[in-house]
Amino acid sequence: MCPWCWVCPFAKPGSHSSNLNENSLLEKTLTCSLLQKLTDAVAEGIEKSTLPPPIDLSGLESQLENLSKEVQELKLRDPDPIILEAPAQISSENRRLETVPKQTLKAPMQPYEVYKEQYLSQDQLNCIADLVGSLRDGGDFISENGHNVVQFGEPYGYTGSKSLQEFTQIPPELSPIIKKLTTDLSLEHEPNSVLINHYPSYDRLNPSQSHLAKHSDDEPTLLADSKIITISVGSTRKVLFEAKHNDSEKPVVLEPQSNSLYVMSRSSQNWYSHCVLQPEENESVEERFSITFRTLSQKFSRSIILMGDSNTKEVKFGEGSGKVGASYPGKREKAARVRDINPEKCVGYQNIFLHCGTNDLRCTEISSDSQIFQLQ
Ligand SMILES: O=C(O)CCC(=O)C(=O)O
Ligand SMILES: [Fe+2]
Incomplete structure (x- = not known):
């Protein structure tokens, strides 16, 4: 690639726009050397002036030296390094360099923060069951890796999504549910995006793909302080949550019952992944729908x-x-x-x-302006 602009794949031609940059760089270099001369002259002037003797900085210097040593030691002290497979010609001494720090960050939160059964009234549940049933029968779902989906409201774009990324009206049947969620969970933002997942029925004689791959809902359009809410309808499935930065943390399994609700925070997505497990071979399960609610803003990606x-x-x-x-x-x-x-x-x-920095740089030992000159 061009070493002047790092964009075009060619060697620098005579008319390359970076010539302009080079000229301004040259000007700046000249300005810099002028500035250096000025700085030196001022420093010399100060030295020759009749100011009181400079503050003894040697204590501070040795403290800094100690700190540097400590930091260096801390860097080398790697209690349980993971040795990467090294090629045969690398000596065992050099293998020490081929280590990566082990990540054992502990999540400051649970994978989901609320799980509630019997959430909707029977009427509301029937209404939602009718809605998802008619969407399925009407061929509204599209097949994605292991299950089927249909989206409404603000489009939710995620890896592997096959839905058209355009706004579609949220079905009116869901409006009272959105209002209820916003009140019950004291949501700061009313959900504006609905993604319905359909997991087909499964049994050994009629096996089907009925799962959702491991992922985190951490798309940049999701509001940072928003929630991801899931209402389940139909047969149960196993939702598995795994810590992303701590191998020793045990995975958590949730089996959301029909008419249950579970809530994840946007931040929990950076600590946990989740997936819906494929039924076991000897299992026999009916279909399940999960109606998921999110708050999105396309601008939030900035x-x-x-x-x-x-x-x-x-x-x-x-x-x-x-x-x-x-x-x-x-x-x-x-x-x-x-x-x-x-x-x-x-x-x-x-x-x-x-x-940051201004408060940290405050120097309590300086009591008058004149002392400032002494700190060269
Ligand atoms: O079906 C579920 O419970 C999980 C759905 C999910 O993780 C998602 O839509 O991102
Ligand atoms: Fe998810």
């Missing part, structure tokens, strides 16, 4: 979280004048110092801005 000290407080997210957010939805999280930054708060945002 979402921002801004973490920082009081200097960032004027940045207001949301719609309307003076607000960032019409195009770049997101939020500001206060983090006065580096240690206040909570990485878990960043989950689900596509752009993370950290504005």
Whole structure:
């Protein structure tokens, strides 16, 4: 690839636009050397001036040296390295370099936060069962890897999705359910996207594909602080949740009964994957429908979280004048110092801005302006 622009696959031609960049680079280099000369002159001036003797920084220097040593040791101390398969010619000494740190992050939450049986009234359940039955009979479902799907509302684009990515009206039968979910679960955002999964009946004589592959609902269009809600109708299946960063955490199995509800948070998707298991060979199960509700915004794929000290407080997210957010939805999280930054708060945002350092750089030993000159 072109080493000047890293885009075109050709060697640099004479008229390449990067010539322009090179010229400005040259100018900047000249400016830099001028600046360096100025800096040196100022430094020399300060040295010759009659300021009081400079503060002794040797203590600070040795502290820094110790800190560097500690960091170095910490890097080398790898309690249980995983040795990657090394080619035969690599000596055992070099194999130490071929290690990757073992990931044992503990999830700060459960894979799902609510499971409730007998959720809908009998009338509501009948109404939903009629709806999914008529969608199935009307040929509305499309076949995806292991099961069938139909989507309504904001289109949910995920890996392997075969649905048309266009808005379709949510069936009116689902509106009271969406209202009920929003109230019962005190949702911050009303779900605006419905994906119905159909898992066909299965038995040994009539075996069928009736499963959903391992995945996480972590698409960038899902609002970071939203929920993914599933209502089950029909026969039960096993939903398996597995921790993504901790092999020693036991998988969790949920068998959602007909007319049950389970709720996952958007953040739990970064810690757990889930799948619907294919029935066992000797099992005999009827069909199951899962009606899943999500809150999506196409703009959210440009979402921002801004973490920082009081200097960032004027940045207001949301719609309307003076607000960032019409195009770049997101939020500001206060983090006065580096240690206040909570990485878990960043989950689900596509752009993370950290504005920090000014409070951490505060130097309590400096009591007057004149002392500032002494810190070269
Ligand atoms: O059917 C279920 O319970 C799970 C559905 C699911 O994971 C999904 O639609 O993303
Ligand atoms: Fe899912």
